[in-house]
Amino acid sequence: MNLDSALQKHAEWKTKFRTAISNKEMLDDLTIAKDNCCELGKWLYGESEALYGMLESHKNCKAKHKIFHMEAGKIATAINLKKYTEAEAMLGTNTPYNKASNETGIAIVQLKKEVDTNAAQLQQPKSETFFDWSDELSVGNQFIDDDHKKLIKMINNFHNAMQEGRGKEVISKVLNNLFIYTSEHFKREEDEMLRIKYALFEDHRRKHQQLISQVENLQTDLDNGKIMLTTKVSDFLKDWLYSHILQTDKLLAAAISKAKS
Ligand SMILES: [Fe+2]
Numbered sequence: 001m002n003l004d005s006a007l008q009k010h011a012e013w014k015t016k017f018r019t020a021i022s023n024k025e026m027l028d029d030l031t032i033a034k035d036n037c038c039e040l041g042k043w044l045y046g047e048s049e050a051l052y053g054m055l056e057s058h059k060n061c062k063a064k065h066k067i068f069h070m071e072a073g074k075i076a077t078a079i080n081l082k083k084y085t086e087a088e089a090m091l092g093t094n095t096p097y098n099k100a101s102n103e104t105g106i107a108i109v110q111l112k113k114e115v116d117t118n119a120a121q122l123q124q125p126k127s128e129t130f131f132d133w134s135d136e137l138s139v140g141n142q143f144i145d146d147d148h149k150k151l152i153k154m155i156n157n158f159h160n161a162m163q164e165g166r167g168k169e170v171i172s173k174v175l176n177n178l179f180i181y182t183s184e185h186f187k188r189e190e191d192e193m194l195r196i197k198y199a200l201f202e203d204h205r206r207k208h209q210q211l212i213s214q215v216e217n218l219q220t221d222l223d224n225g226k227i228m229l230t231t232k233v234s235d236f237l238k239d240w241l242y243s244h245i246l247q248t249d250k251l252l253a254a255a256i257s258k259a260k261s
């Protein structure tokens with residue numbers, strides 16, 4: 001729908017009426033009075049509803065456009081009844097027709113602005129992050145927090161690679177990098193546990209080992225073509241890291257901080 005041309009066409013009605021008056025033409029006043037017969041009207045009640053129906057400017061344009069056609073219909077009827085002086089007066093300034101015409105023009109311009117903005121936004125890729133770092137995830141230990149932030153970034157990369165439908169090799173490489181970094185991170189935590197003679201060492205290490213073997217199985221299945229990677233895998237990694245940080249790593253961080261004091 002070209003809203004610029006709709007704007008022009010509605011403004012042209014004044015000239016059309018004046019021509020009809022001077023040529024003593026007959027007009028289709030019933031159709032003119034309807035707000036769903038012109039090109040803009042068809043669009044407003046048709047395909048634009050689903051796309052822009054929620055916009056205030058769309059609702060406003062519909063309302064003003066309806067009044068415009070009602071007033072235009074009255075003028076067309078006056079012309080058909082050969083009440084030319086009356087019809088001419090109805091086209092003047094400070095008349096309901098003139099007001100409706102101006103307001104419809106403004107409403108079309110406003111709607112066009114919003115439609116253009118919407119179109120520009122739709123063209124931009126959505127930048128929603130799959131897994132966001134939040135303060136809730138901080139365990140209060142710098143090296144553990146930094147490692148977790150990096151892991152979150154890597155899980156996001158992995159998720160994006162899958163969502164964007166990257167090739168199997170790319171996905172496998174991203175997953176492998178994630179696996180390597182996770183192993184290094186676990187080793188750092190475990191070294192720290194040994195250093196402070198952590199009471200829950202065995203339990204914590206077992207949880208790390210479980211994840212490592214789960215990811216190893218995943219990689220093997222992927223390489224053998226047994227499974228297709230879906231976002232379920234990134235959901236699983238996200239959930240695992242999230243609950244491991246909150247339930248297990250926080251206890252470790254508290255013990256490290258206690259050992260320092
Ligand atoms: Fe851990």
Ligand SMILES: [Fe+2]
Nearest residue numbers: 148185189249
């Ligand atoms: Fe951790």
